[in-house]
Every structure is written in C-alpha cells, then in structure tokens.
Amino acid sequence: xxxxxxxxxxEKLFISKEYNNALKFYSHALSKERNNIxxxxxxxxSDFGMNFREDAQVLYYYYQTQKEFFTNxxxxxxxLANNLIQNRGSDVYDLIDEDIAxxxxxxxxxxxxxxxxxxxxxxxxxxxxxxxRVVISKKWQFIDFIERLTDNGYFSVALxxxxxxxxxxxxxxxxLSLYSLLPKGEMWSTK
Numbered sequence: 001x002x003x004x005x006x007x008x009x010x011e012k013l014f015i016s017k018e019y020n021n022a023l024k025f026y027s028h029a030l031s032k033e034r035n036n037i038x039x040x041x042x043x044x045x046s047d048f049g050m051n052f053r054e055d056a057q058v059l060y061y062y063y064q065t066q067k068e069f070f071t072n073x074x075x076x077x078x079x080l081a082n083n084l085i086q087n088r089g090s091d092v093y094d095l096i097d098e099d100i101a102x103x104x105x106x107x108x109x110x111x112x113x114x115x116x117x118x119x120x121x122x123x124x125x126x127x128x129x130x131x132x133r134v135v136i137s138k139k140w141q142f143i144d145f146i147e148r149l150t151d152n153g154y155f156s157v158a159l160x161x162x163x164x165x166x167x168x169x170x171x172x173x174x175x176l177s178l179y180s181l182l183p184k185g186e187m188w189s190t191k
Contacts, residue, residue, distance in 0.1 A: 003033050010042050014060060015170055019049035037067070040074045048081040055084055061168045062137055108134060108141040121152045143174060150181040158182060 001009075010025030026042035033039065041063055049056030063070075063077055070076045111134045118124035136142050142165060149158040162178055169175040 003029055003036065006032065007036075007038055007042070010039070010046075011167075014042065014046060014049070015057075015168060017049065017053055017057070019046045019053075019056065022046045022049075037073050041067075041077050044074065044078050044081060048085075052081075052084060056081075057168075058137070059084075061165070062135075064168060065136060065165065108136050108138070108145070112144070115148070121148075125152070125154070139169065139172075139174070143178065146178045147181065150178075155182055 006025055006029045010022050010029060013019075013022035013025060023043060023046035026039045026046055029036055029039035030043065045056050045060050045063070048059070059077060059080055062080075063073065067073050115121060115124045134145075136145055142161075146158050146161060149155075149161070158178075159182055162175075162182075166172075166175050166178070
C-alpha cells in the first residue's frame with residue numbers, strides 16, 4: 001500500500017469512529033512518511049477520539065476544511081483537543097469559533113449576513129470567498145451553504161464541496177440528498 005491508500009483507509013476508519021484501528025493506520029503512514037501532516041493530525045485525533053468520540057469528528061471536519069489556512073495544523077489541533085480535555089464542559093463549537101476569531105476567518109453566520117446584505121449573490125459570494133475563509137463547522141451550515149450555491153447556479157462549486165466534505169458525514173441521508181440539487185448532465189460549469 002502506498003501512503004495515499006494508507007491515509008484513505010485510516011480516514012475511513014476514523015469517520016466510522018473506529019479510532020483504535022484508525023490510529024494503527026495513521027501510525028503506519030508515519031512509518032512510511034515521518035512528517036506527513038495528515039497522518040500526524042490523524043494520530044492526535046484518533047487518540048483523542050477514544051475518549052471524546054463526537055468531538056473528535058467535529059475537530060476532524062474542522063481540520064479538513066481549514067488545513068490549508070493553519071500555520072501549524074498539528075499544533076492547532078493538539079491545542080483544541082487539549083482545551084477540550086482541560087475544559088470538559090466546553091462546547092467544541094465554541095472552541096472552534098474562538099480559534100476562527102484568532103485566525104481571521106469569517107464565521108458562517110457572518111458570511112450569510114454579508115451575502116444577504118448585498119443584492120447580487122455572485123458579487124457578495126466572490127467578495128467573501130476571495131477575501132477570507134468561511135468556516136463551516138456545523139452540519140446545518142454545510143447544508144445551507146450547498147443549497148445557496150445551487151440556488152445561485154454555482155453547481156461546480158457545490159459539487160466540489162460535496163465531493164470533498166460529504167465523506168466526513170458517512171452515509172448521512174441529509175448530506176447525500178444534496179446531490180439531488182445538482183442538475184443532470186453537463187451543467188456542472190455554469191459558474
């Protein structure tokens with residue numbers, strides 16, 4: 001198995017909440033490529049997931065959607081996980097929102113307000129997407145985002161988001177039903 005196959009297997013196990021087995025695969029990936037960021041984060045989150053099953057999934061999704069913006073992804077995820085361990089009553093979403101505020105992201109609700117404050121969706125969407133990163137940390141936000149994209153003809157963008165992020169929700173029917181919002185045939189590139 002090459003490194004990508006190992007990481008894909010690890011990811012599938014992680015998403016299935018089989019943290020012990022995911023940890024083994026992420027560790028195996030590290031034996032092949034010692035500084036692989038996805039494997040390092042996977043080890044941290046798999047270990048964390050053994051005690052905090054649902055929070056680990058949320059942190060994993062956050063990492064997947066934001067990893068290109070982190071200066072040091074491993075340190076950022078370790079810090080969020082440690083904050084959750086130390087503050088057991090904390091809500092994982094509150095910690096993510098704090099992290100976003102520190103790292104100049106725009107929360108989804110702020111993104112929606114920006115979109116709704118302008119009359120032209122395309123202009124508002126492109127201004128927001130190209131000037132900052134929109135952090136989608138909750139399932140309802142992801143659903144709303146895809147619906148807004150398809151309502152405004154951004155089918156190829158919606159498809160890219162679905163293909164990238166829907167595996168993180170497993171076989172969630174609400175997420176899978178979003179594919180039905182896409183037109184049939186070759187209309188993917190209308191925007």
